[in-house]
Amino acid sequence: MFNISASYTDLYQLTMAQVYFKTKPNSTAVFDYYFRNNPFKGGYTIFAGLENILNIIESLRFTDADVEYLKTHDFEPEFLEYLRDFRFNGSIFSTFEGDIVFPNRPILQVEGSIMEVQIVETVLLNMLNFQTLIATKANRIRHSAGDKVLLDMGLRRAHATGGYYASRAAAIGGFDSTSNVKSAEDFNIPSSGTMAHSFIQSYVDELEAFRDFAKIRSKNCVLLVDTYNTLKSGMPNAIKVAKEMEDRGARLFGVRLDSGDLAYLAKRTRKMLDDNGLHYVKIVASNQLDEYVIKSLNEQNAPIDVFGVGTNLVTGKPDAALDGVYKLSEYNGEPRIKLSENIIKISLPSKKQVYRMIDQNGMFYGADVIGLASEEKIAQMFHPFDANKSLDLQPFKHEPLLNEVMASGKRTIQKRTVAEIAEYAKNRLALLPDEYKRFQNPHIYKISLSAALKSKRDELIKEHKF
């Protein structure tokens, strides 16, 4: 939407890059992108934002204005000339967008000159962390909603322009449509909407407001019935207007409930509509919905056809962010490690491949195994830190998850639409057993290491330990 130039980064990327430029301009590096915890205390995560990041990185440039601005910092003229000609010429190996991913395994690997892989870090994290968070939230809401229709209404409550990408990620996670016109236009997402309270307030009479709206919007007309009193005013007026529409050969699409006890009101509303022969009129509900309220409404058998979700979806509530990180794993072909007091936070060295174990029924077995990229077939997987836990991998099909998506700065996979990515996510999710999808105490998906990767990591830990 707004043009992202290469200065959409953190200053430290540029100050480090200048030192690399002066001291070791021909050095290469490999970085891994991964996160440490599934958001929302869930059992899985939906990876989103790859298409956007490939487009951004392929055309990433420092504009003349960026270079002028950077002159006000301590950058030397030769480095500023490097930035003026900057092109990302590296490679990216990635999990496909829409796939189901898990903590502490590389989702994406970036390789190239140490300067270029460092310069793209911030925009990559910014895009992937946010969209992955929102696609996961959307999918949890989809999980609760079953086959009911989901409408994203969140733009007004989103974190500024994040709303643009939130609507895209929501569609990947399983939302059917969005009220966000710009995202619908740019990403080819179905758009839909109802009406606001202000429209009804602008009339003295609610019935007149409904009549005017229905005359001009005769298709997909949804009347908001809770401005004054849902059952005593909004519904009787909506039924009158629905009957008048029938006389004109049109049909009222729906009514929207936006306050009160949504289960109770939906049941009463459905009865009033049915008693008047309006079986086809749908009930839309909104008001601070999330996966838990929708689950509860379905358990109460609320006859709601469409759920409109805003704030809780596009802000990824209650999680403020996905904790995705970008860590150096190889420098000039040599393995590198980052140690931590917390063993879970110790990074994995070297260029890697990740394999998903597929069982005899074609379902995900429940384990991804990380090996060195150079390894052929991994025979056994090991728990990252518990030497007693290992498993023979012979019975499984090994699906490699890191695929080349960019080489020498050019994308190597075809563009995929949001609809295709959403379909892919749905198909992949169907392969994940249900115990990983429940909200409370989901089953923990195993992330394990090959013997070769484990011993390389342990050697480096020994080498660097004080």
Ligand SMILES: Nc1ncnc2c1ncn2[C@@H]1O[C@H](COP(=O)(O)OP(=O)(O)OP(=O)(O)O)[C@@H](O)[C@H]1O
């Ligand atoms: N039957 C229900 N079961 C579970 N949650 C519900 C049900 N009905 C509504 N909710 C949820 O309860 C929350 C709070 O509703 P609350 O009564 O505070 O708001 P309200 O009805 O909009 O109030 P107001 O009339 O001030 O607008 C909302 O998140 C709403 O989605």
Ligand SMILES: O=P(O)(O)OC[C@H]1O[C@H](OP(=O)(O)OP(=O)(O)O)[C@H](O)[C@@H]1O
């Ligand atoms: O509750 P959310 O999940 O965030 O869903 C979006 C909310 O935004 C709108 O309210 P708003 O008061 O902004 O406008 P309105 O006057 O049109 O209701 C809409 O009516 C929903 O209540």
Ligand SMILES: O=C(O)c1cccnc1
């Ligand atoms: O179309 C709607 O009903 C809508 C859109 C955005 C926010 N609230 C409601």
